[in-house]
Amino acid sequence: MGRAEMKTRRGFLGGAIALSLPTVAMRSARAAAGANERLTVGFIGTGNQGMLLLRRFLEADLGDVAAVCDVNRGSDGYKEPDDVRGREPARELVAKDSGRAGADECAAYDDFRRVLDRRDIDAVVIAVPDHWHSRMTILAAEAGKDIYCEKPLSFAVAEGRRMIEAVRRGGRILQTGSHERSNPVSRFVCEAVRAGRIGTLRRVVTTVGYNNKVGPGPGWEPMPVPATFGYRSWLGPAPERPYHRDRCLYRFRFNYEYSGGQITNFGAHSNDMAHWGMGLDTGGPVEIECLDAKFLAPGSLFTTATETRFRCRYASGVELVCESGTPAVQARFEGSGGWMQTGYQGTTASDPALLEGLPSPGKGRQSPHSLHLANFVECVKTRAEPRAPVEIGNASAVLCHAANALIRLFPRTGPGLVVEWDPAREAFVGNDDAKSMLVPEQRDPWA
Ligand SMILES: NC(=O)c1ccc[n+]([C@@H]2O[C@H](COP(=O)([O-])OP(=O)(O)OC[C@H]3O[C@@H](n4cnc5c(N)ncnc54)[C@H](O)[C@@H]3O)[C@@H](O)[C@H]2O)c1
Structure with a gap:
């Protein structure tokens, strides 16, 4: 049975029956497809x-x-109490993925270095908290793996440079x-702005969500x-701290010791779109100012800003304003010839003619995650540049980190501090x- 036929059969018969296919039949299907072509x-x-x-x-x-890895064996606490994530549920998901060649061979590890040791593994997908991204990426590049690393690419400015070096030195994707x-819609808008459809770009407004969890x-x-x-x-490279469940799974993003709050969570997307529309794949602003920032009471477990607004100026003269809100609009581009905006609630423009050629969000379209993973896999095979290579990921993360430095200073400085x-x-x-806000406290042996 060929792969296409097996997929059709899976679609027709459903998972339960496909699961009962003998392993040996799955292996021969894999061989028929050409094992060399599968990552x-x-x-x-x-x-x-990660799930x-x-x-x-x-x-x-x-x-x-071939492997899943998580320091969490399997626990609840995500979107619903019975929503369980971790390495065992992940391994079971792979095993249950009916008709999949080799699914029975998926190993579950609690130490990511065991995944990197595996010579049969071509590539890794890294979806751990931000404070781990650079270490894992650098070690993965040194182990000869290609890498899909979640945004924000880095946790601190200096890390990004080291990640670029390791990836380029190792010739990794x-x-x-x-x-x-x-996302075809975001691509359309950002490329159209970049190509001058709204004239000379003057201002970009981006949105980041409000904090969506309450901590102690x-x-x-x-x-x-x-x-x-x-x-x-x-914890890895992060400072030693007493455990609380709200410190870790999912909620780590509201603590500056592991992440940058919604500025790096949503902002790594919306500000990346701003850079994309500006035609800026590397580099960043020349001036940053925090306009507003609100925080929880000192001593709260969550330390990141609950609400914020900052402004940047670029050498091109473009102004970027990023603010907390409901991110229905992720990025709004204002130019000399009109405006265009796009986000979770659709795409609009000052003149409908500006949207000519906009792909319809259409039902059945593959999710941006699937398309992005597929682009990665394709590039691993062809060695072409993926859509969000390490330099692009770095530039967007660096902007968020620099803005966060001034946001964190805001309770002391108040408004009006413009920093070059x-x-x-x-x-x-x-x-x-x-400058000092850009250097996080970290500890051996990972520091
Ligand atoms: N692209 C997107 O839209 C998007 C959406 C959500 C999250 N993310 C990113 O994905 C990353 C993870 O976020 P999340 O929401 O999945 O958080 P999460 O806490 O739900 O998942 C992180 C997982 O990593 C595990 N982990 C931590 N340290 C580890 C280690 N040393 N070795 C192996 N596993 C380890 C944790 O136990 C946890 O299961 C973040 O960087 C976040 O910004 C991206």
């Missing part, structure tokens, strides 16, 4: 996003998943998980670490407080 992949981090990517990868039949780059306030009590959770490995930014050096010019 062998490991998934590192199988939480909220989604794993599902999309399996649905689109993009390769064989890296796709940043900025999947809007594979001042005086919170540590909790016992669950037996199924490798908390020390989760050198995009070539990726550094603030002449403000030591701002």
Whole structure:
């Protein structure tokens, strides 16, 4: 049975029957398709996003998943209490993926270095908290793996440079998980703006979501670490801290020791779109100002801004304003000849003629995640540049980190502090407080 036939048969008969196919039949189907053409992949981090990517990868039949890895064996606490994520649920998902060659051979690890040791693994998908991205990416590149690494590419400005170096030195393919780059609608808008459809670009307004979880306030009590959770490995390079469940799974993004709040969560997408429309694949602004920032009471477990607004000026004269809101509009581009905006609630423009050629979001269209993963797999095979290579992922992350530095200073400085930014050096010019905010506290042996 060939792959196409097997897929049709799976679609027709459904998963349960396909599951009963003997393993030997699956293996021969794989051989018939040409084993050399199929990628062998490991998934590192199988939480909220890792599990989604794993599902999309399996649905689109993009390769064989030989390993999954997570420091969490399997626990709830995601969107619903019975919504379980972690390495065992991930391994089971691969095993249940009916008719998949080699599904029975998927190993589950708690140490990502065991995945990198596997010589049969061509590529890894990294979907761990931000404070782990650079270490895993660099070690994966050194181990000869191609890499799909979630956004924001880095956790700190200096990390991005090291990631670029490791990826380019090793001749690796890296796709940043900025999947809007594979969204046909975002592509249309950003490329149209880039091509001058709204005239000279003057201003971009981007949105980041409000914090969508509530964490414990001042005086919170540590909790016992669950037996199924490798908390020390989760912390990795981050400072030693008492465990609380709201520190870790999903909610790490609201704590500056592991992430940058919604500025790097949503902002890594919307500000990446801003750069895309500006025609800026590398580099960044020349001036940044925080206009507003609100925080929870000191001593709260969540430390990131709950609401914020910042402004940047680019050498081209374009102004970028990024603000908290409901991200119905991710990016609005204003030019000398009109405006266009796009986001989770559609795409509009000052004149409908500006949207001529806009792809319809149409039912049945593949999700941007699937398209982005497929682009990665294709590039691993052809060695072409993926849509969101390491330099693009870095530039968008650096902008968010620089803005976050001033956002974090805002309670002390108040409004009106405009700081010069050198995009070539990726550094603030002449403000030591701002500079110091770019260097996170980290510890051995990962520091
Ligand atoms: N592209 C997107 O739209 C999108 C959406 C959501 C999240 N993300 C990104 O994905 C990443 C993960 O976010 P999430 O929401 O899935 O968080 P999460 O907490 O749900 O998942 C992270 C997983 O990584 C595991 N992990 C932590 N340290 C590990 C280690 N040393 N080795 C192996 N596993 C480890 C955790 O146990 C957890 O299961 C973040 O960088 C986030 O920004 C991207």
